[in-house]
Amino acid sequence: MTKYQFQIDDDKWEDWKDTVPRSKSLEQRIIELIEADTEGRVQEPEDED
Numbered sequence: 001m002t003k004y005q006f007q008i009d010d011d012k013w014e015d016w017k018d019t020v021p022r023s024k025s026l027e028q029r030i031i032e033l034i035e036a037d038t039e040g041r042v043q044e045p046e047d048e049d
Contacts, residue, residue, distance in 0.1 A: 020029045036042050 020026055
């Protein structure tokens with residue numbers, strides 16, 4: 001099991017936290033995001049030149 005600690009701007013954290021349903025823990029949502037990224041379901045934004 002890996003434990004990881006990070007820092008993020010308070011406003012960004014609060015904005016993100018408000019998007020997570022109260023029925024789901026923040027830890028579970030972070031795990032889902034990591035899994036989605038690992039499985040290639042997260043796409044990088046395209047450069048707008």
